[in-house]
Amino acid sequence: MERTSVYVISGFLGSGKTTVLVKMIQKFKEQGRKLGIILNELGDECVESHLFRGEKIYELLNGCICCSIQEDLRKTLDIFMTQNNTVDVLLIEGTGVADPVEIADTLLHPFYIDKFQLKSIISLVDASHYFEYQSIFSSTKEIRDLLRDQIISADYIILNKTDLITEKEKEKIHVKLKKIADSKAIITFASYGNIKFDTLVEKRDLAAKFPSENSYKKHHHISTLKIENIPNIQKIDLEKWLNGITNLIRAKGIVFDIENSSYTEIQFAANQLKVKEGLNTDYNKSVIILIGYKLNKAEIQKSFENRFIS
Numbered sequence: 001m002e003r004t005s006v007y008v009i010s011g012f013l014g015s016g017k018t019t020v021l022v023k024m025i026q027k028f029k030e031q032g033r034k035l036g037i038i039l040n041e042l043g044d045e046c047v048e049s050h051l052f053r054g055e056k057i058y059e060l061l062n063g064c065i066c067c068s069i070q071e072d073l074r075k076t077l078d079i080f081m082t083q084n085n086t087v088d089v090l091l092i093e094g095t096g097v098a099d100p101v102e103i104a105d106t107l108l109h110p111f112y113i114d115k116f117q118l119k120s121i122i123s124l125v126d127a128s129h130y131f132e133y134q135s136i137f138s139s140t141k142e143i144r145d146l147l148r149d150q151i152i153s154a155d156y157i158i159l160n161k162t163d164l165i166t167e168k169e170k171e172k173i174h175v176k177l178k179k180i181a182d183s184k185a186i187i188t189f190a191s192y193g194n195i196k197f198d199t200l201v202e203k204r205d206l207a208a209k210f211p212s213e214n215s216y217k218k219h220h221h222i223s224t225l226k227i228e229n230i231p232n233i234q235k236i237d238l239e240k241w242l243n244g245i246t247n248l249i250r251a252k253g254i255v256f257d258i259e260n261s262s263y264t265e266i267q268f269a270a271n272q273l274k275v276k277e278g279l280n281t282d283y284n285k286s287v288i289i290l291i292g293y294k295l296n297k298a299e300i301q302k303s304f305e306n307r308f309i310s
């Protein structure tokens with residue numbers, strides 16, 4: 001079954017995310033695509049609902065900077081999954097203070113990886129405030145780091161509001177962005193989010209990889225590996241095996257127990273394995289996702305099979 005294409009739109013407060021989102025909706029509709037939209041609002045009210053009248057909108061309210069973003073998003077993705085095939089393109093607008101990696105990370109979860117395909121992380125940069133936000137005098141470290149993360153994790157960067165700056169400033173920002181961004185990322189200029197839709201939706205590298213792999217890549221050379229068909233394994237054995245993998249940073253997964261129609265959730269971080277057993281689910285697959293620094297995928301897959309299957 002075709003996975004639902006997901007586009008994440010990130011960018012700092014007021015950079016033009018909603019402006020671009022409205023344009024994307026229009027274009028996708030012209031193509032006859034069935035759209036779902038997730039808005040991640042700060043505060044407890046979506047003040048922009050009127051812009052999306054008639055669309056299938058899901059709001060993640062109270063989407064503050066903390067981890068609740070991921071939980072809310074999971075709940076919303078679950079709703080999409082129960083509405084089979086009603087949506088073939090999902091657009092997610094992050095709050096101006098969200099790190100898109102968190103959204104990508106959620107889409108990487110074993111529950112969702114077979115259903116959703118992260119096509120692009122689009123990041124808007126407000127050209128008119130670029131130097132102000134980058135300045136150590138008029139901005140905070142948190143803001144600078146956040147803007148940096150938004151740029152690093154994107155595969156499509158829109159320098160928006162160029163109508164408010166000079167050609168010279170535009171060039172200067174472009175040079176800076178090229179230094180920060182992933183080498184494969186597309187950097188484009190726009191005012192009022194007017195970009196070439198075709199270049200935005202055309203297939204790029206991100207689709208061929210696991211979501212979020214790209215996002216971490218620039219700085220961390222992170223790779224991911226999906227192991228499927230997991231037999232019943234003792235927790236201690238799995239923990240030992242995971243701890244033996246060179247450069248592994250994180251693992252997460254689910255192991256389905258056919259007899260009890262329940263699953264065990266697996267979370268491995270900081271060399272420790274945590275499991276939650278006996279959870280109810282409609283999901284009936286077993287899969288573990290490994291995330292690490294330049295993982296030797298073939299070797300790990302083989303080691304898993306030797307140890308637990310044959």
Ligand SMILES: Nc1nc2c(ncn2[C@@H]2O[C@H](COP(=O)(O)OP(=O)(O)OP(=O)(O)O)[C@@H](O)[C@H]2O)c(=O)[nH]1
Pocket residue numbers: 011012013014015016017018019020095096160161162163164190191192193
């Ligand atoms: N001058 C100028 N204004 C723009 C441009 N793009 C968007 N705006 C305006 O900037 C304001 C913010 O745009 P939005 O699209 O709402 O930005 P946003 O990133 O969704 O904002 P938040 O929801 O606060 O995060 C609106 O008043 C837009 O009309 C642009 O390229 N040039």
